[in-house]
Amino acid sequence: MKKICIIxxxxxxxxxxxxxxxxxxxxxxxxxxxNYVDFNVDFSQAGILGMSEKEIAVQEKDWWKDxxxxxxxxxxxxxxxxxxxxxxxxxxxxxSYNMTLVARQVEKNGNILxxxxxxxxxxxxxxxxxIIMNASGGTFGTFLNLLGDGMENTGKAxxxxxxxxxx
Numbered sequence: 001m002k003k004i005c006i007i008x009x010x011x012x013x014x015x016x017x018x019x020x021x022x023x024x025x026x027x028x029x030x031x032x033x034x035n036y037v038d039f040n041v042d043f044s045q046a047g048i049l050g051m052s053e054k055e056i057a058v059q060e061k062d063w064w065k066d067x068x069x070x071x072x073x074x075x076x077x078x079x080x081x082x083x084x085x086x087x088x089x090x091x092x093x094x095x096s097y098n099m100t101l102v103a104r105q106v107e108k109n110g111n112i113l114x115x116x117x118x119x120x121x122x123x124x125x126x127x128x129x130x131i132i133m134n135a136s137g138g139t140f141g142t143f144l145n146l147l148g149d150g151m152e153n154t155g156k157a158x159x160x161x162x163x164x165x166x167x
Contacts, residue, residue: 019066021131021134024131024132026118028162030097030118031097034095035086036087036092037088037098041074041101042100042101042102043101049107062142074155077153078158079155081106081162082163084163085163099116101115106150109139109146109150110145111123112153114135114138115130115131116131135156135159136150138150
């Protein structure tokens with residue numbers, strides 16, 4: 001009986017553990033046929049170890065110097081999958097759409113809860129799609145290294161997710 005209860009519990013909870021991303025608004029249909037998406041990142045609304053971005057920059061002296069490295073790891077892992085669909089996310093000012101990664105919470109091990117918001121360049125106030133992402137960080141290293149792992153894992157998961165929606 002105990003084994004049956006454990007199996008039923010595992011089956012019930014499985015969707016919560018397997019769905020690390022979820023579209024909460026809109027869809028990704030507008031990306032079909034696109035080659036470039038402009039990209040921004042926003043840590044200003046994040047709780048990073050319970051601190052704001054300005055507070056973490058005081059504690060982690062290399063925050064501002066190395067921040068582009070973490071963003072680069074995200075973009076590299078995201079584009080590794082999306083390039084197969086001839087879609088490139090990065091600094092593309094002439095792109096029709098913009099994607100913003102809004103970090104909401106960053107934990108000590110680099111786990112990141114974030115929102116991915118897509119808008120049109122012609123109407124930047126209208127959200128076309130919002131995706132909630134929850135990605136794991138790392139296991140070993142400094143906080144900034146673990147954050148980099150979390151950014152990379154966020155990019156991988158988001159790339160797979162978007163790729164599957166563009167089939």
